[in-house]
Amino acid sequence: MDKYEKVIDLAKRRGFLWNSFEIYGGIAGFYDYGPLGCLLKNNIINKFREEFLIKEGFYEIESPTIMPYEVLKASGHVDNFTDPIVECKNCLESFRADHLIEESINIDTEGLSLKKLDEIIKKENIRCPKCGGELGEVKRFNLMFVTNIGPGGKRTGYLRPETAQGIFILFKRLSQFFRNKLPFGVIQIGKSYRNEISPRQGVIRLREFTQAEIEYFVNPKEKRHEKFKNIEDEIVRLLPAENQINGLGEVEITLKEAVKKEIIKHEVIGYFIYKTKKFLIDIGIDEKKLRFRQHLPDEIAHYAIDCWDAEIYTERFGWIECVGIADRTDYDLKSHSLHSGEQLDIFVEGEEKEVECYEIELNYKIVGKIFKKDTKMIENYIKKLSEEDKENLINKLENEEKIILEIDGKKFEILKDYLKIKKVKKVIKGEKVIPHVIEPSFGIDRIIYCLLEHNFVEEEDRVYLNLKPYLAPIKVYVFPLVNRENMPEIAKNITKMLRENNIIAEYDDSGAIGRRYYRADEIGVPFCITVDGQTLKDNTVTVRERNTKKQERVKIENIIDYLKEKL
RNA sequence: GCGCCGGUGGUGUAGCCUGGUAUCACUCUGGCCUUCCAAGCCAGCGACCCGGGUUCAAAUCCCGGCCGGCGCACCA
Known part of the structure; x- marks a missing residue:
């Protein structure tokens, strides 16, 4: 039994993780969180909120998991989140088109279009490897789950493949919420969906999984971080792209030097690498089993300019990607702006500059009488002119005494005295920019597995989960040492008192005390309270700490304070 | 998706080859006992992955599916 098996076995037996739909045979890529798993997950997510929402001043939003076609079209997922497949016309089996070609004629298909793949199959007369039948057209298999919105299936929807898009499309609202000041950070925590061809490795590769994503919007020209200097001496373990290419290993380096x-x-x-490291270590990931690996030039998304994965070491799977930190530039906002027609930019105050420009107003007394209803149209036209166009117009008017404006197919003759022209000096305080977005994206399910594995401790005579008290699903077990002399009643009352003070506690009086300790240890309960003979005399109980097994006598009336200090 | 291997109570297993409804241990539940780390005693709950075929009869043989493991592929 390897460690993965031991951890998953424990997780299943004790109610952390279960295969979904088990009584119907199960479906790969789906997992249920049981009672303890759910508590643990919530505790981790709350820690995430503490670290990013409270301490960084980011805010969380929650958007739908079903998204209309347009959103994913704009994000590129409809077109690019795909594999090319081809179906046999005879036996209806599906194959990866590019692989079929590579296998049959041994050429590299990287980057070829669907059409091109199709042509090659026709030209080379590649046939079904199973039955020899003729192959159909090359199509895309999209890794998104498709659904219909509303009756009649008129609108195509998809289950979101990432939570990020929900934030991008709220950009206008969000920048207003943050009073149009960069930088600002937005969090979304929730389910995302990818119809993986062959999900395996338990909870590592799921079809439905939980992401916690941050989109941190910054001025493209200002990629410094005000808190960087506080953390720049922090040493991190990096595996830069260059080292991977040259076969060199990891480097331990301060963030200051790395930048x-x-x-x-x-x-x-750099700052988010620090925050990610801090978060992971704070929840109990082993620092020795954490590194940051930079994406290689051929794996990084084309729009990203830098990307680092926090990788966590596991015994069975080796290093697995648990967090991705990418600078996605303005790709997403630009793309949504283009497709939606909305301006997704923000005004950034910059250096004060004095510029000369013209102000043009209509001389309404004259113009109004002449153009009547069309006046408004001319007014709008003039307002929208750029500085350059204004200058051209004014010059022309000077030289030729009149100009003809053509607006919406109508022609208007404008004379010099129709306009009031002023040359003014204006102070410009900034410009409109499309923010760049730095995206740390956490795979919560993977992190949970790694956390369980790293904190799975085997001793000669017991197994325990070394969960930090604040993360442990159940905080306290309460036992009567023996089931007589009122001890069960006292223990039950203590359990009740703990629960009333918001401490999750369980009562257990079955079997011998050792067995109860064992059961509690196995699910990471940090404290066990035992009511014994002495309790009857002086109202004290023993509090036993999980890792050390050491006991301390505490007065019942002080129990809540005692525990709250440690949780 | 391909190839190989596997699937029996909650867990680990025996039985499968050579068809006749299932072994053992642990866990779990209830009780007794027990004054601090899986003690003991009594009682109890609990399983042949699903579907089809062969057969009087299928956990067992055959086929398909599902799930899991490994290898390949995939992982914007």
Whole structure:
């Protein structure tokens, strides 16, 4: 039995993780969180909120998990989140088109279009490897789950493949919420869906999984971070792209140096690498089993300029990607702006500059009488002119005494005295920019598995989960040492008192005391309270700490304070 | 999705080859006992992955599916 098996076995037996739909045979890629798993997951997510929402001043939003076609079209998922497949016309079996070609004629199909793949199959007369039948057209298999919105299936929807898009499309609302000041950070925590071809490795690769994503919007010209100097001496373990290419290993380096040497592109990414490390270590990931690996040039998304994965070491799977930290630039906002027609930018105050420009107003007394209803149209036209166009117009008017404006197919003759032209000096305080977005994206399910594995401790005579008290699903077990002399009643009352003080506690009086300790240890209960003979005399109980097994006598009336201090 | 291997109470298993409804241990539940780390005693709950075929009869043989493991592929 390897460690993975031991951990999953424990998780299943004790109610952390279960295969979904088990009584119907199960479906790969789906897992249920049982009672303890759910508590643990919520505790982790709350820690995430503490670290990013409270301490960083980010805010959380929650958007739908079903998204209309347009959103995913704009994000590129409809077109690019796909594999090319081809179906046999005879036996209806599906194959990866690119692989079929590579196998049959041994050429590289990287980057070829569907059409091209189709042509190759026709030209080379590639046939079904199973039955020899003719192959159909090459199609895309999209890894998104498709659904219909509303009756009649008129609108196509998809289950979101990432939570990020929900944030991007709220950009206008969000920038207003943050009073139009960069930088700002937005969090979304929730389910995402990918119809994986062959999900395996338990909870590591799921079709429905929980992401906690941050989109941190920054001025493209300002990728420094105000808190970087506080953390720049922190040493991190990095595996830069260059080292991977040259077969070199990891480096231990301060963030300051990594940014200075341009291993890490800029301070913001550096800062999030620090925050990610802090969060993971705070919840109990083993620091020795954590590293940050930079994406290689051929694996990084084309729109990203730097990307680092927090990788966590597991005994069975080796290093697995649990967090991705990417600078996605303005790709998403630009794309949504283009497709939606909304301006997704923000005004950034910059250096004060004095510029000369013209102000043009209509001389309404004259113009109004002449153009009547069309006046408004001319007014709008003039307002929208750029500085350059204004200058051209004014010059022309000077030279030719009149100009003809053509607006919406109508022609208007404008004379010099129709306009009031003023040359003014204006102070410009900034410009409109499309923010860049730095995205740390956490795979919560993977992190939970790694956390369980790293904190699964085997001793000669017991197994325990070394969960931090604040993360442990159940905080306290309460036992009567023996089931007589009122001890069960006292223990039950203590359990009740703990629960009334918001401490999750369980009562257990079955079997011998050792067995109860064992059961509690196995699910990571940090404290066990035992009511014994002495309790009857002086109202004290023993509090036993999970890892050390050491006991301390505490007065019942002080129990709540005692525990709250440690949780 | 391909190839190989596997699937029996909650867990680990015996039985499968050579067809006749299932072994043992642990866990779990209730009780007794027990004054601090899986003690003991009594009683109890609990399983042949699903579907089809062969057969008087299928956990057992055959086929398909599902799930799991490994290898390949995939992982924007």
